[in-house]
Amino acid sequence: MSAPTSTVAPAPTDRWPGTAARAAGRTLRFGHMGCHAVVPGNTIASIEHAATLGVDVVEFDVLPRADGRLYLAHDPGDLAARPDAPSYEDALDRLREPDLEHLGVNVDAKVPGYERQIADALRARGMTDRVLVSAMEVPTLRALRRIAPALRLGRSIPRVYRDWYANRWTRVPTIGMILAARRYHPHLMVRELRAGHIDAVMAHWSLITPAFVRAITAHGELYVWTVDDADRATSIAATGVTGVTSNDPRLLRW
Numbered sequence: 001m002s003a004p005t006s007t008v009a010p011a012p013t014d015r016w017p018g019t020a021a022r023a024a025g026r027t028l029r030f031g032h033m034g035c036h037a038v039v040p041g042n043t044i045a046s047i048e049h050a051a052t053l054g055v056d057v058v059e060f061d062v063l064p065r066a067d068g069r070l071y072l073a074h075d076p077g078d079l080a081a082r083p084d085a086p087s088y089e090d091a092l093d094r095l096r097e098p099d100l101e102h103l104g105v106n107v108d109a110k111v112p113g114y115e116r117q118i119a120d121a122l123r124a125r126g127m128t129d130r131v132l133v134s135a136m137e138v139p140t141l142r143a144l145r146r147i148a149p150a151l152r153l154g155r156s157i158p159r160v161y162r163d164w165y166a167n168r169w170t171r172v173p174t175i176g177m178i179l180a181a182r183r184y185h186p187h188l189m190v191r192e193l194r195a196g197h198i199d200a201v202m203a204h205w206s207l208i209t210p211a212f213v214r215a216i217t218a219h220g221e222l223y224v225w226t227v228d229d230a231d232r233a234t235s236i237a238a239t240g241v242t243g244v245t246s247n248d249p250r251l252l253r254w
Contacts, residue, residue, distance in 0.1 A: 015130040016152055017056045017104040018200070018221045018242050028243030029252040030106060031055040032226050033074065037248035042072035044086050044094050053249040057104035057132075058095070062088050064114055075110070088118070092125055106223075108156070109135040112143070119148035134202045134223075141198060154200035154223065155192060157185055157207070178206045186215040193219040205236060213239045227251070 031050035033041025062070040070088035073079035134154035200221035221242040230251040
């Protein structure tokens with residue numbers, strides 16, 4: 001009599017590199033907008049070049065045009081200045097090709113209202129297990145969790161849209177804001193992680209302290225943006241974050 005056939009279902013695939021990196025204690029290298037400091041970002045060429053620089057994950061931003069489709073652009077001004085910006089679908093299709101299929105993908109959803117479009121394009125291409133969608137907007141994350149429960153989500157903090165360090169007149173009050181954010185954000189983000197609303201936190205580098213890292217990584221993944229100084233990147237990686245994002249992946253020397 002032959003042995004009974006096993007009815008145990010195979011484990012679901014998980015091609016998101018953060019899963020293995022977190023288990024191994026390894027820090028991922030993210031290319032911001034591809035590799036914006038090397039090749040102009042949010043382009044297919046920048047994504048392709050980032051792969052040659054050894055990134056684990058490519059990040060790009062998506063925004064809608066009047067035609068209702070999503071395109072790769074960091075902000076409305078960038079989108080308006082680039083009529084040839086690639087579409088979201090074109091970028092995903094390129095990332096499915098053999099030379100790029102090893103990369104993780106971080107889609108930064110810039111505005112609410114396009115959650116189903118984001119999720120459906122991933123699902124149609126069989127890419128859901130390879131992607132993290134991040135956003136600053138809570139309604140976007142809540143809608144994505146309803147529409148695509150298996151999709152990995154990351155909340156970007158703080159909710160700002162320009163580099164506050166670039167303006168010397170706002171630098172001093174900004175330091176006060178950062179000190180306050182270091183205190184209250186960990187508690188808020190841990191609640192979000194434990195509730196299953198998000199899987200990861202995407203934090204500006206100025207928020208990173210050892211206590212912040214310990215609090216978040218005890219419950220989920222922690223990715224740091226956008227670090228364009230090699231010494232700072234190395235120091236942040238040493239704290240145990242899950243990944244570091246840079247416009248120039250050549251600075252991520254580990």
